[in-house]
Amino acid sequence: MTTYPMHSIDTAPDYAKQPFVLLQEAFGFIPAVAAAMANSAPLMNSFFSAFGHFRGEGTFTPAERQVLLLSNAVTNDCAWAVAFHTLEALADGVPPAEVDAIRQRRLPADPRFAALSALTRALIVQRGHLGEADTAAFLAAGFDRNQVLEVIAGVAISTMTNYTATVADLPLEERLRPHAWDPSR
Structure with missing residues (x-):
């Protein structure tokens, strides 16, 4: 606690x-x-x-923002942020199957969501050292180069919440409990 x-x-x-x-x-x-x-x-x-x-x-739709933020939370193994962004993603119109895919560390079926989720994960895992293939897949999904920089902003912002929630060992609020997530899954 x-x-x-x-x-x-x-x-x-x-x-x-x-x-x-x-x-x-x-x-x-x-x-x-x-x-x-x-x-x-x-x-x-x-x-x-x-x-x-x-x-x-920002240029991302509310659903795209939530795909980015949820992907970041999962990659950082932050149970509080995964629960919060699950709630928000569903409210912002991300289909449940796409939310479940991200929560299970898989890419969403929607090509645009998949490219955004993959780039977000690559930025975190590779500590910003993107390969040309990472960027090419993102651009092929209809995003532009400037949006790569916007993903960096989203990752940085989300990392503040992920690290705070982890360091502070936050309990889930009642409204987040239905979306509880276990990072060891």
Whole structure:
């Protein structure tokens, strides 16, 4: 169980109050990872700013963003983030079979989702050292070169949540429990 204080809107430091209000509006609750991140101004502010740009200025659809974020969570073996992004992926229209494939460390059947998931995994596993085949498959699926850089932003943002959730040993919120995931599977 976590040893970090889990902040609420009432207990959050001033720098986290506005992000908490926005998260509450967006998700209907304050995700546990944000409640833990609020213990660090640099982490909370960096994450919230970066995610706002990624979500607000990015070119990926909501479903594509969730494919990227779920693929990142699975690759990083972060059970909390897998459960959270499973919930969000389903809400954003990713078909259940595609979500299940990613959760089982397989590529989705949809060629565009598969290329995005594969590139995300390759970036993490290869620590940014993509081969030409990795990029070629992504481009062949209809993405462009600039979106490779956008995947890097998504991986970086998601890694902040994955590492925070893992280090803080976050429990799953009630709404995430139906999507619990065991990294050893």
